[in-house]
Amino acid sequence: MELILKYFPELSEKQTEQFHQLDALYHDWNAKINVISRKDIDNLYEHHVLHSLGIAEFTRFKSGTEIMDLGTGGGFPGIPLAIMFPDCHFHLVDSIGKKIKVCMEVARELGVENVTFRHCRAEEEKAKFDFVVSRAVMPLADLVKIIRKNISPVQHNAIPNGLICLKGGELEKETNPLKNRTMVTPLKEFFTEEYFATKKVVYVSL
Numbered sequence: 784m785e786l787i788l789k790y791f792p793e794l795s796e797k798q799t800e801q802f803h804q805l806d807a808l809y810h811d812w813n814a815k816i817n818v819i820s821r822k823d824i825d826n827l828y829e830h831h832v833l834h835s836l837g838i839a840e841f842t843r844f845k846s847g848t849e850i851m852d853l854g855t856g857g858g859f860p861g862i863p864l865a866i867m868f869p870d871c872h873f874h875l876v877d878s879i880g881k882k883i884k885v886c887m888e889v890a891r892e893l894g895v896e897n898v899t900f901r902h903c904r905a906e907e908e909k910a911k912f913d914f915v916v917s918r919a920v921m922p923l924a925d926l927v928k929i930i931r932k933n934i935s936p937v938q939h940n941a942i943p944n945g946l947i948c949l950k951g952g953e954l955e956k957e958t959n960p961l962k963n964r965t966m967v968t969p970l971k972e973f974f975t976e977e978y979f980a981t982k983k984v985v986y987v988s989l
């Protein structure tokens with residue numbers, strides 16, 4: 784939890800409490816429904832919460848921004864971002880129902896109200912959003928193909944609407960076909976922990 788305050792010292796009391804609650808909630812839910820690998824659950828704040836908040840370091844969403852988390856699993860990056868941006872709306876989508884159930888329960892117990900949920904394949908989701916966020920779901924080209932239909936033509940953020948995803952490792956092959964509309968930002972620009980040494984935020988304007 785100190786790690787979150789180290790990088791986001793301006794959190795309100797409510798947000799601090801909500802981030803604090805994530806520890807017990809995910810330990811509890813993960814014991815029932817596996818959404819985080821068992822050996823990684825003790826790294827919840829660094830590997831999952833702070834990693835998700837890499838998107839908040841990349842861009843601060845304006846109030847009223849609509850965001851879909853495609854393949855949210857247990858709620859990453861959607862739930863930490865929903866706590867961070869209480870004036871934005873997050874729509875969490877996953878094709879596995881029991882993972883969406885974990886997201887719903889965690890959000891309900893936290894009292895996070897700016898989140899909706901849908902158990903479906905993203906291919907079936909027709910609603911429009913300003914941004915789609917995603918972590919560890921599928922290659923960039925496949926994500927772009929699926930979400931083109933979901934990106935609203937109305938712009939009201941500092942950067943054009945599009946896809947913002949968290950990726951690691953060698954990305955050139957993935958980003959090359961989308962080169963002129965892609966921006967890759969290493970997370971080590973924001974976070975000093977070794978875990979982030981090779982991790983990146985990949986933004987594609989659409």
Ligand SMILES: C[S@@+](CC[C@H](N)C(=O)[O-])C[C@H]1O[C@@H](n2cnc3c(N)ncnc32)[C@H](O)[C@@H]1O
Nearest residue numbers: 854855856859877878879903904905918919920
């Ligand atoms: C490796 S998990 C990552 C979960 C979460 N984003 C995280 O980083 O912890 C990938 C998730 O994407 C979901 N997924 C894969 N393809 C999908 C699709 N076409 N539509 C919706 N969800 C999908 C899977 O059900 C799974 O929960």
